[in-house]
Amino acid sequence: MAVPRGLAAQSLTVRAAGDMLQVRGSGLRLIEGVVADHLKDGRSVRVDFEMTILDKAQGSTITQNRQSFTLSFDLWEQRYAVTRTGAAPRSISHLVARDAEAWCLENLALPLTALGRFARDLPFWIRLEYRVQDQPPPPAETDALFTLRTLIDALSRRRGDEALGRSFDAGPFRIGN
Amino acid sequence: MATLLPLGATIWITMSLLERSLGYATTGELDGLSRTLEATVRRFYERERLSLERDAKTGRVGFTSFDMDAAGNVPDAVRTFWISGEPARFTLSGTGGDRLDYMTRAGTRVDVYSRDLGGIQMEELGGQLRQVRELVGATEGRDLQRGFTLTLLLLVAVVWLVSLVPLLFMAHRISRPIQELTAGLTGFAAGDWHQRLATTRDDEVGRAVTAFNDMAEHLRRNRERLVYLTQISSWETLARKTAHELKNSLTPIRLTVEEMVARQPQSDREFMQQAAQIVIGEIETLERRVRAFSEFASEPPVNAEPLDINAIVSERVSLLRPAHPDTTYRCTLDAHVPAVLASADLVKGILTNLLENAAEAAGPGGTVEATTRVYGHDVAMEVHDSGPGLGEEAARTLFEPTITFKKHGMGLGLSIAKKNALRMGGDIALVEGALGGAGFRVILPRHQ
Numbered sequence: 269m270a271v272p273r274g275l276a277a278q279s280l281t282v283r284a285a286g287d288m289l290q291v292r293g294s295g296l297r298l299i300e301g302v303v304a305d306h307l308k309d310g311r312s313v314r315v316d317f318e319m320t321i322l323d324k325a326q327g328s329t330i331t332q333n334r335q336s337f338t339l340s341f342d343l344w345e346q347r348y349a350v351t352r353t354g355a356a357p358r359s360i361s362h363l364v365a366r367d368a369e370a371w372c373l374e375n376l377a378l379p380l381t382a383l384g385r386f387a388r389d390l391p392f393w394i395r396l397e398y399r400v401q402d403q404p405p406p407p408a409e410t411d412a413l414f415t416l417r418t419l420i421d422a423l424s425r426r427r428g429d430e431a432l433g434r435s436f437d438a439g440p441f442r443i444g445n
Numbered sequence: 446m447a448t449l450l451p452l453g454a455t456i457w458i459t460m461s462l463l464e465r466s467l468g469y470a471t472t473g474e475l476d477g478l479s480r481t482l483e484a485t486v487r488r489f490y491e492r493e494r495l496s497l498e499r500d501a502k503t504g505r506v507g508f509t510s511f512d513m514d515a516a517g518n519v520p521d522a523v524r525t526f527w528i529s530g531e532p533a534r535f536t537l538s539g540t541g542g543d544r545l546d547y548m549t550r551a552g553t554r555v556d557v558y559s560r561d562l563g564g565i566q567m568e569e570l571g572g573q574l575r576q577v578r579e580l581v582g583a584t585e586g587r588d589l590q591r592g593f594t595l596t597l598l599l600l601v602a603v604v605w606l607v608s609l610v611p612l613l614f615m616a617h618r619i620s621r622p623i624q625e626l627t628a629g630l631t632g633f634a635a636g637d638w639h640q641r642l643a644t645t646r647d648d649e650v651g652r653a654v655t656a657f658n659d660m661a662e663h664l665r666r667n668r669e670r671l672v673y674l675t676q677i678s679s680w681e682t683l684a685r686k687t688a689h690e691l692k693n694s695l696t697p698i699r700l701t702v703e704e705m706v707a708r709q710p711q712s713d714r715e716f717m718q719q720a721a722q723i724v725i726g727e728i729e730t731l732e733r734r735v736r737a738f739s740e741f742a743s744e745p746p747v748n749a750e751p752l753d754i755n756a757i758v759s760e761r762v763s764l765l766r767p768a769h770p771d772t773t774y775r776c777t778l779d780a781h782v783p784a785v786l787a788s789a790d791l792v793k794g795i796l797t798n799l800l801e802n803a804a805e806a807a808g809p810g811g812t813v814e815a816t817t818r819v820y821g822h823d824v825a826m827e828v829h830d831s832g833p834g835l836g837e838e839a840a841r842t843l844f845e846p847t848i849t850f851k852k853h854g855m856g857l858g859l860s861i862a863k864k865n866a867l868r869m870g871g872d873i874a875l876v877e878g879a880l881g882g883a884g885f886r887v888i889l890p891r892h893q
Contacts, residue, residue, distance in 0.1 A: 309582050310575025343483065343571045344490045345535060361525070362534060416596070421583075423599070424592020 280394055280438035288377040289443075291319060291394060292370065293436060299339065299348065299365035302432060303400050307341040307348065314338050314353075314401050319376045321383060322393040325439060330392060331382040337372050380443070393439025400432040448612070452605055456598065463593050472584040479577040486570055490545075493562060494535050497547045501558040508556045523548060523555050541566030622650045626657055638665045670867045673844070677864045680846045681742040688738035691731060699728050741846060741857045745791065747868050751784040751892040752792060758815050758826055761796040771809035777816040785824045785889040791865040792889070795873070798858040799828040799885050806832030812880055823871070823888050832882035840875055 279295030298315065299307065306313055315337045321330040338351045342361070348368040349361035352375050360371055376396075386392040500506040511519050513527050526534045526548045533549045538559070543566045547558040625642055632640040640661060644654040706714070706721040755778040762774050785792075796815075803813040807830040817826045835843065846860040863873045871889040878884035 306582070309578035310571070311579060311582065343574065344487060344537070344567055346487075360529070362529065362531065419599070420589075420592045420596050421587065422592075423595040424587035424589050426586060426588055 280396060280436055282394065282441050284380060284443050285377070287380050289321075289380050289383065290377045291373050291396065293373055293396065296369045296373070296436075298369045298372070298398065298400070303339075304365070307339060308343075310341070310343065312338055312340045315372065316399045316401070317372060317376055318397045319378065320395040320397075321378065321386070322395060322439070323386065323390075325393050325437065327393065330384065330386055331378060333376050333378050335372075335376055337375070339368060383443075388443065391440030391442050393437065394441065396436040396438075398433055448605065448609070452601065456601055459597060460594060463597065464590065472581055475577060476581040476585075479574055479581065483574050486565075486567070486574075489565070490567065493545055493560065494547075497535075497545055497558060497560045498533075500560075501547055501549070501556075506558050506560065508558045510551070511555045511557065512553060513555060514553045519555075522546070523557060527555055537567050542568030542571070619650065622646070622654060626650075626654060629657060629661075633661055633664075638668060666872065670872065673863065674867055677846070677860065680860070681744075684738040684846070685742035688735045688742065691735045691738075695728050695731055695735065699725060702728075737857055741861055744868075745788075745865075747788045747791065747865075749786050749788055749869065752787055752789055754782060754785050754792070754817050754824055754826055754889065755780070757789065757792055758796065758817060761793060761800055762815055765797070765800050765804065769804040771811075772804045772807055773810075773812045775812065775814040777814060779816075779818045782817050782819055782824050784892040786892040787869045787871065787889050788865075791869060795862040795866055795887055796826070796828075798862045799887070802858065803828050803830035803832070803883070803885075806830045806882055807880075808832065811882075814880055819891075820886075820888055823891055825886050825888050827876065827879075827884060827886045829879040829884040830882040831880040834878055834882045835875070843875055844873070 279293055281292045281294070283290055283292070303313055316334070317337070318332065318334045320332045322328065323330055336353045338353055340349045340351075341347070342349065345362060347362040348365060349359065350363065350368050350371050351357060351359040358375070360368075363371065383392065497506065501508065511517070511523050513519065513524075519527075522536045522538065526536070527550075533547065536546045536548065538544045538546050539561075543562050543564055545560050545562055545567075547560075549556050549558075622642075622644065629640050629642045638661070641658050642654045644651045646654070702721050702724050706717050709717045758778060759776060762776055766772075766774050800813065800815070804811075807813055812831040814829045815826065816829075817824065819825075844859050844863045846857050859873070866873045866887055866889070869889065871887065874886050874888070876884045876886045
């Protein structure tokens with residue numbers, strides 16, 4: 269999938285929190301539009317994040333972090349819940365949209381040691397990408413690979429159901445800054 | 446084309462019905478209903494929240510307090526709230542979310558106020574609304590008309606192809622023997638009289654192939670008979686003319702020789718009588734040949750009548766047995782052979798010729814066997830001998846006239862026998878000898 273690059277570099281900011289490099293994205297706006305509609309319809313949404321540290325714009329990769337999150341929405345409290353999936357799962361609930369997005373970014377933090385000499389005085393660039401995918405509905409009453417229902421589902425799917433995603437490029441950054 | 450037209454009509458009708466049925470879809474109504482219900486329940490929930498918060502602040506509702514510093518049994522919801530740092534939080538509890546809890550911080554304590562929601566299970570309701578929204582979303586996210594149409598076309602195509610395979614197989618199974626039959630007929634018409642088709646089928650096609658084979662065999666035999674009779678006819682004409690000419694010449698020769706002997710002086714008469722005897726002997730030989738030619742050229746009438754072939758065979762064998770006392774005769778007669786439709790004189794003549802030939806071939810101490818049996822639609826009688834048999838050349842020209850292999854006779858017997866058999870609608874053929882010598886099969890038509 270081609271991920272559009274749509275936001276300005278100023279959308280992302282970085283900061284060192286202890287020995288971790290944290291990213292913030294004021295223009296992330298992940299929970300909006302179709303994603304927000306899906307969540308408010310009660311569906312779960314999986315978001316795959318990938319943060320890459322580059323030595324220059326469009327340059328080589330210094331280090332990278334990938335994380336997947338599952339977002340859901342509490343219909344009555346009108347709040348979001350996020351679960352970090354993977355090896356060390358974590359959850360948080362009762363969040364507004366922006367806090368849920370920020371929590372995802374917090375969990376993408378990289379250890380400063382992974383940046384090597386770029387952590388001290390050299391500038392670096394950041395590329396942040398995410399892809400959003402609807403969680404598939406639970407399987408129907410049958411586990412059969414081929415059913416009439418699966419066939420109709422497959423043939424009636426509209427274009428545009430593919431994963432949504434965006435990409436942010438920002439830089440140069442210096443830890444000293 | 447025969448399958449595609451009804452297939453197209455079926456697809457058109459099905460798609461028309463499909464289009465109409467999709468028009469009755471209630472997804473839109475369901476969508477509206479779910480949203481209305483969700484908004485109503487949310488208003489109820491917010492009212493209950495406000496009410497619980499107000500009652501908690503005014504002390505009109507009791508609370509449970511959890512000391513977060515003390516080691517104790519703290520519910521997960523309370524612990525999560527404590528960790529979140531939020532000042533207050535509402536959560537659902539109870540069966541299916543039928544209670545509303547209000548958690549507040551008070552120093553190191555968390556106070557939990559709780560209220561029953563009157564049996565309304567909020568979590569259960571939320572789950573059901575999610576299912577409805579999923580259903581609506583799934584429907585809206587799909588072009589169902591296209592999906593149903595493509596599925597229908599795909600399944601119809603699969604069914605059509607699956608049906609087509611056995612159809613093609615059956616068509617091939619039916620058409621292949623017909624093609625072979627056509628090829629056989631074409632080959633037969635082109636002059637291949639030995640064209641036959643193999644079949645193991647017992648249906649109409651199999652019967653058609655069998656009928657073709659029977660017809661081909663019948664035509665082949667008739668053709669061979671016709672060819673033979675045509676040849677025989679030529680030979681008969683030649684024999685008749687030759688006999689007539691010879692007969693015209695032999696009589697005056699014989700009279701002249703006798704007159705010459707009569708007029709000789711007595712002193713030379715002895716020599717002349719001896720010489721005349723030799724000449725007359727040769728004339729008599731020639732006269733016998735003339736009579737044989739005449740007999741060959743003659744065509745006695747065929748007075749066909751129902752005959753008991755077993756009786757005729759027995760009678761002929763009994764008649765000839767005294768003439769060949771050193772020959773053993775055996776009769777193997779099928780008691781169930783039907784009557785044949787033939788001329789008794791001609792059948793007897795044929796049998797006599799074959800039995801005589803067999804006795805001569807077998808010689809003293811030899812064996813001759815006569816059999817009868819049903820042969821397809823006809824009746825066959827066979828004569829076998831234990832003689833030396835026939836060579837390849839002899840077998841090939843056996844039924845041609847004027848060829849002899851014996852010391853006596855003209856060699857016309859088998860030709861006459863075959864001619865007469867053919868004239869009765871039957872035939873004679875050389876077959877493998879059952880006794881090591883020659884074997885002849887006479888086929889005669891069955892009396893219906």
